[in-house]
Amino acid sequence: MAPPVKILVLQFASIGNVVLTTPVVRCLKKQLPNVEVHYCTKDAYRSIIAYNPHIAKSHYLTGSVYTLIRQLRAERFDYVIDLQNNVATNVIKLALGARSYSIERQSVRQWLYVRWKVNALPDQHIVDRYMATVQSLGVENDGRGLDYFIPYKDEVELDWLPLTHQPNFVAYAIGGQSLTRRLPVRRMIELCRKINYPIVLLGDKADRKAGEEIVRAIGGKQIYNACGHFNLNQSASLLQRARVVFSHDTGLMHIAAAFGKKVYSIWGSTTPQFGFYPYKTPHTRLENSGLGCRPCSATGPDNCPMKHFKCMNNLSFDFDVKELRTRKKNFE
Structure with a gap:
């Protein structure tokens, strides 16, 4: 052979x-x-x-x-x-x-x-x-989207979460490669209030402080700060269990897409036109598309070059999460 x-x-x-x-x-x-x-x-x-x-x-x-x-x-x-x-x-x-x-x-x-x-x-x-x-x-795209494989040892059980988040929750990936690719904490709090559903915050240890601020502002009954508590595969397992995923332009957004989740993707200094939006999955883009200063880089700087950060500070949250509205009624 x-x-x-x-x-x-x-x-x-x-x-x-x-x-x-x-x-x-x-x-x-x-x-x-x-x-x-x-x-x-x-x-x-x-x-x-x-x-x-x-x-x-x-x-x-x-x-x-x-x-x-x-x-x-x-x-x-x-x-x-x-x-x-x-x-x-x-x-x-x-x-x-x-x-x-x-x-x-x-x-x-x-x-x-x-x-x-x-x-x-x-x-x-x-x-x-x-x-x-x-x-x-001679290789062609099979159209099956992204893959992500979680080993059994990293599959998160529902009883690892608070009772308030069992069995239904929204996952919100609050991290980002740079400061201008994620909402300021005060706006994260505003977004979580807008979602008005049990939310699991996902991110690494560096995101934990922001998660704690959100919990203090809204309360632990609605927000569970999982940042820094789970490794990447375990975070992926939580994305797989989530009803809907909110995410900045970050790696967890693409992992959510691998599971076919509805993703609400949040864009600041970068734009979907670079070709990195959620792939082969339902998604809604939340971005301040009327700004003439976007994008300010291909990867996102740590500080707004214009000093106003309007891409995130003025981002509208005028949207309806229909998936939650329907399912919440069904599961009550």
Whole structure:
């Protein structure tokens, strides 16, 4: 029997970016004969890919890129799929010497959009751009959306939550990669009051202080601050159980999309036009689209360049969460 064709997928950028590459991994594995898919990312994202059944072996950047390259060379890959295409991934591709396929960068178009507000970006989700990278291998998008696999040990039981949040709750991912990608705490409080439903706040330890402020303002009967209490897979399990998900532009938004949840996505300094909105799932975008200063960067700065932060401070909460209105009546 012929040895398997070994393919390495590269993506180091963020939790969200790694989740958004899962359709590529699945389609490579299911559509190519006798293929072995390997994945390389940062050690911090290990839990996202460690339980993916379509990945034969994972490789993690834990120190020097050159130490990682020595490990990867031993695998003798036939192809490298570079879904980031930056300096580090180009060094890895050059060192491995395998035939490679790389996502097309949009740096100039992003600069035009940020600097001059000229949107020449393709009207295309980043997942479809990732899939275009492997099209010449005969791999097509199967349309099944994103994947996220939770090991049994990380599945959160309902009785881990307060009685007030069993069995129905809204998940709100309050974190964000930068300050301008998340609402100020006073506006988070306003949003939670608007939702008016038992809410589980999700985030890491850095988000816990904001969660505590929200609990103090609204009360523990409506708000459960889970920030910092659960690991990433456990937070994903809570997203899977939630009725509806509210999220800033962050990785948990994409994990919620992997479970097909209705997502209310909240946009500040960044915009959905960059192609990172919830994929293949019902979603409503909450954004202040009338501002001429948006976007102020492709990834979001820590401070508003205009000093007014109107994208979040003036964001309207004039919306109706119909899913909660119907279900709340049914479950009363």
